[in-house]
Amino acid sequence: MAGRTIGHLDPAFIRMMDEMKDLLRYAFRTKNELTIPISGPGSVGMETCLVNLVEPGDTVIVCQNGAFGGRMAEIVKRCGATAVLVEDPWGAPVDLDKVEAALKSHPNAKALAFVHAETSTGAQSDAAAICALGWQYGCLTIVDCVTSLGGIPVEADRWGADAIYSGSQKCLSCPPGLSPLTFSERAAEVVQKRKQPVQSWFMDLSLVMGYWGDGAQRTYHHTAPVNALYGLHESLVMLREEGLEAAWARHAQNHLALRAGLEAMGLNLLVREPHRLPQLNTVCVPDGVDEAKVRRHLLTEHGIEIGAGLGALAGRVWRIGLMGQSSTRGHVMACLDGLEVALSAQGRKVPRGQGAAAAQDALANQDPARPDTEEAAPRKAAASA
Numbered sequence: 001m002a003g004r005t006i007g008h009l010d011p012a013f014i015r016m017m018d019e020m021k022d023l024l025r026y027a028f029r030t031k032n033e034l035t036i037p038i039s040g041p042g043s044v045g046m047e048t049c050l051v052n053l054v055e056p057g058d059t060v061i062v063c064q065n066g067a068f069g070g071r072m073a074e075i076v077k078r079c080g081a082t083a084v085l086v087e088d089p090w091g092a093p094v095d096l097d098k099v100e101a102a103l104k105s106h107p108n109a110k111a112l113a114f115v116h117a118e119t120s121t122g123a124q125s126d127a128a129a130i131c132a133l134g135w136q137y138g139c140l141t142i143v144d145c146v147t148s149l150g151g152i153p154v155e156a157d158r159w160g161a162d163a164i165y166s167g168s169q170k171c172l173s174c175p176p177g178l179s180p181l182t183f184s185e186r187a188a189e190v191v192q193k194r195k196q197p198v199q200s201w202f203m204d205l206s207l208v209m210g211y212w213g214d215g216a217q218r219t220y221h222h223t224a225p226v227n228a229l230y231g232l233h234e235s236l237v238m239l240r241e242e243g244l245e246a247a248w249a250r251h252a253q254n255h256l257a258l259r260a261g262l263e264a265m266g267l268n269l270l271v272r273e274p275h276r277l278p279q280l281n282t283v284c285v286p287d288g289v290d291e292a293k294v295r296r297h298l299l300t301e302h303g304i305e306i307g308a309g310l311g312a313l314a315g316r317v318w319r320i321g322l323m324g325q326s327s328t329r330g331h332v333m334a335c336l337d338g339l340e341v342a343l344s345a346q347g348r349k350v351p352r353g354q355g356a357a358a359a360q361d362a363l364a365n366q367d368p369a370r371p372d373t374e375e376a377a378p379r380k381a382a383a384s385a
């Protein structure tokens with residue numbers, strides 16, 4: 001990313017674009033032709049899916065169990081369409097019975113949109129089952145995989161999802177600013193057969209594909225963020241080198257270690273099993289603890305940033321990310337250690353070293369052949385030097 005910028009139509013850059021599409025197909029587990037990174041953060045990926053598939057007058061069922069479902073509904077409304085909300089409590093997964101009831105009572109609904117991994121709450125929804133309901137009721141499915149891609153299984157083809165978008169800065173461990181996206185053949189046809197042009201010129205996929213599509217003749221659409229795309233390319237190469245399954249296993253193992261440590265320190269996770277996201281751990285703030293002070297202490301004294309609660313959970317939880325390359329044993333240990341000091345500083349009795357010991361035990365009980373990026377990193381640096 002820090003290298004000299006080359007042209008956005010340079011043959012070397014165009015070769016990289018083709019590789020990027022294959023790497024994204026690997027990450028999404030899809031054969032979808034229309035698989036590209038959108039120039040913009042995850043929200044632009046979300047908006048791209050919706051503005052291309054939704055026309056004025058359409059009805060879209062939107063599942064909301066946290067902050068990001070609400071954003072989808074807002075975009076649907078701005079498309080001139082009707083958003084039918086299926087609401088679940090923050091911290092719970094999307095309820096399949098409620099989704100089916102909404103599909104039954106809105107037989108003309110064109111699409112069903114939901115968030116696979118709710119970053120605002122730490123809850124994972126059953127994407128395979130929700131997509132299956134979409135198929136059963138003849139609805140396109142639009143899936144937010146911003147926080148799931150690279151951290152937990154995302155199976156675009158097996159789910160039969162029609163449109164999936166993600167983001168570069170969550171489990172892909174890249175700087176923010178790009179949004180990988182994949183459209184099924186059925187979804188690509190819906191875009192082609194629109195009655196009205198997409199209201200957004202920039203996000204109109206029929207125009208964007210003139211630049212990203214196959215064939216030697218690329219036509220200028222917008223100037224691609226060349227250096228940022230090289231960064232995403234490298235992060236996808238790293239994911240493929242580690243292997244998707246190995247990356248998922250690493251996220252799961254480090255999550256179990258963190259959880260064991262937190263519980264040994266008397267802290268509880270908000271989300272119930274089996275809906276917990278390994279990459280986003282939502283911890284309930286104990287009574288009498290100043291949650292902002294703990295976060296400030298971790299950041300200034302330990303160099304660790306954890307998230308605050310959002311929306312309905314503001315002030316009630318901490319959100320600890322173990323995403324992508326940051327999901328390491330070292331980070332789990334450092335976080336538990338920092339939390340112990342920060343909580344003790346507020347007069348809360350935390351038995352010294354108990355969290356770390358429980359996490360060590362949890363790791364020792366796991367497969368010793370587990371992959372670990374801490375060990376893989378120096379090898380990689382040497383290779384690229």
Ligand SMILES: *Cc1c(COP(=O)(O)O)cnc(C)c1O
Pocket residue numbers: 041042043044046068115117118119120144146147167170176177
């Ligand atoms: C981060 C996130 C987004 C938005 O991505 P930005 O890059 O911040 O625009 C959307 N959905 C989910 C689930 C996210 O975690």
